[in-house]
Amino acid sequence: MRGRYKKWAKPYLDDHPDLVLVSLDPSSPFFQVDSLALEIGAGKGDFVLQMAKKYPNTHFLALERDLSVCGIMAKKIEEAEVPNIRVMNADFDRIHDSFQGLRFQTIYLNFSDPWPKKRHEKRRLTTSDRLTKMAKLLVPNGEIRVKTDNDILYAFTLEQKTDPSLTMVTNDANYVFDEATDAMSEYERNFRSQGKSIHRIVYRKIQ
Numbered sequence: 001m002r003g004r005y006k007k008w009a010k011p012y013l014d015d016h017p018d019l020v021l022v023s024l025d026p027s028s029p030f031f032q033v034d035s036l037a038l039e040i041g042a043g044k045g046d047f048v049l050q051m052a053k054k055y056p057n058t059h060f061l062a063l064e065r066d067l068s069v070c071g072i073m074a075k076k077i078e079e080a081e082v083p084n085i086r087v088m089n090a091d092f093d094r095i096h097d098s099f100q101g102l103r104f105q106t107i108y109l110n111f112s113d114p115w116p117k118k119r120h121e122k123r124r125l126t127t128s129d130r131l132t133k134m135a136k137l138l139v140p141n142g143e144i145r146v147k148t149d150n151d152i153l154y155a156f157t158l159e160q161k162t163d164p165s166l167t168m169v170t171n172d173a174n175y176v177f178d179e180a181t182d183a184m185s186e187y188e189r190n191f192r193s194q195g196k197s198i199h200r201i202v203y204r205k206i207q
């Protein structure tokens with residue numbers, strides 16, 4: 001998602017240090033909970049906001065690399081006064097090293113950019129290399145949950161050789177939305193209203 005440039009986004013993010021993290025300190029009180037979750041490419045925050053309300057004891061970190069989109073998300077979260085979310089305007093590729101002191105129960109990849117051209121496939125968030133980096137950030141039995149409408153990204157993800165610590169526990173080509181454990185972003189709502197199948201893959205860390 002590339003938002004139209006929002007001039008207010010940078011000053012807004014700078015002005016909200018309690019919500020918007022510029023660096024990660026695993027010893028900070030926000031991360032001292034039993035359950036941590038990470039969404040990579042959180043977009044405008046629809047998913048993370050609903051999930052944070054559903055799971056008030058889980059602390060969510062919402063990572064979004066686009067400055068303007070991140071600003072929109074941060075504003076929504078601040079207005080909703082949901083306390084268990086922190087936002088970071090950063091790219092997973094650049095920041096994952098600084099996540100090493102953290103372990104997540106769940107990492108969500110929702111409707112990640114599909115990069116449909118073959119020559120761009122290395123940019124997809126579900127390359128074997130990136131999934132391996134994500135696996136290292138999970139607690140034992142932690143999960144990476146992938147949802148996409150995109151057939152190319154879905155097939156590509158299934159082909160990836162995953163880290164031996166990960167096992168695929170769900171591969172659902174036509175995922176029926178589960179209101180009890182999941183949330184729907186505007187993206188997913190639009191795709192579903194167009195009659196598109198949503199594909200879902202879940203990996204679990206087994207060692």
Ligand SMILES: C[S@@+](CC[C@H](N)C(=O)[O-])C[C@H]1O[C@@H](n2cnc3c(N)ncnc32)[C@H](O)[C@@H]1O
Binds near residue numbers: 047110112
């Ligand atoms: C298509 S949007 C989906 C947004 C949201 N997950 C949803 O379901 O509404 C994908 C988002 O991922 C972000 N993104 C892509 N690669 C990223 C990365 N490496 N690190 C952080 N954000 C990323 C993009 O900027 C974009 O906003």
